[in-house]
Amino acid sequence: MDKTQPHPLFKLATELGPLLVFFVANAKFHLFVATGAFMVAVVAAMVASYVVTRHVPLMALVSGTIVIVFGTLTLVLHDETFIKVKPTIIYGLFAAILGGGLLFGRSFIAILFDQMFNLTPPGWRILTRRWALFFLGLAVLNEIIWRTQSTDFWVAFKAFGVIPLTMVFAVTQMPLIKRFHLEPASLEASEAAEGDVSKG
Template identity: 80%
Template sequence: MDKKQPHPLFKLATELGPLLIFFFANAKANLFVATGAFMVAVVVAMVASWVVTRHVPIMTIVTAIVVIVFGTLTLVLHDETFIKMKPTIVYALFAGVLGGGLLFGRSFIAIMFDQMFNLTPRGWRTLTLRWACWFFSMAVLNEIIWRTQSTDFWVNFKVFGMVPLTMLFAVTQMPLIKRYHLEPATLEQSEAEAGDVTKG
């Protein structure tokens, strides 16, 4: 089925809602309660996205799987380490996918972010490399934060640090996207060449 374009506020709610629930549950109770609430919220957000748009972004699916797996380990083993490592795993996975794609001459940015960019081969390579480096840096940063700071500090940083920083980084990539943007001759050509970094 064709996916529908959701309202920006709905998209924002499904993406940030689970994180805010995680934050408030931790503030009112503890990390284990917050982890359970986070798992439920992530699943609800995916269901809501499917009901409204008949589509769930690939990043949301991957993140949800990791949340459920590591959240379950956290609750079953009663060990905070697993949920704290979740961002590291997600960011490292995304970095690996993007970096690995470049080795095979492909960019998976459009698929990962559920968007279609029409860029020159150099534009694809540069944008992909930047995001791969960013995700790797965030994985390292998460490891440093949770291993050296308190649980509350880590939760606050996860919600109010990682998300704004990633949004800011995305905004800083707009000049590059505009610089290497191409208008495809046809829609078929755009779909066929999207992400191809082997030309040029």
């Protein structure tokens, strides 16, 4: 089924909206209410994405599933540890997917981010390695913050820290993408579009 390319503001809203709901609910009530609201908002964002684009990005699908599982554990067991460790699991999983793919000569960046890059094989390797290390760094940072800081500080970081950090990191990768960019008409580009980093 063909998917409609969403407006950048719509994509940002579906990513940032649930986090804002989480932040506001925690500020007005407490973490457990915020967790329930966050779960509802995440599901609503995925439904909205499917209605508008007839497609749910893989990253959103994986993240949403983990949110539901760990959010449910948080509410059922009344233990906030589960929702706090959830980002660590997500970032660690993304790092493992990207790093593991490299071991087999594959790059899953285009699939993970639901967009297409046309890069040379060396470009794929470098970009994938950088994103894998970035996600690993986010996992470590989340562990440090939730274990050493207050719940309110952790929620604020989750809502207003992670996305800006990710956007800044993505922007810093643009010179690399331009340097290793391939025109889509070439055979090499077709291989690169599939994320094959075993050549070159």
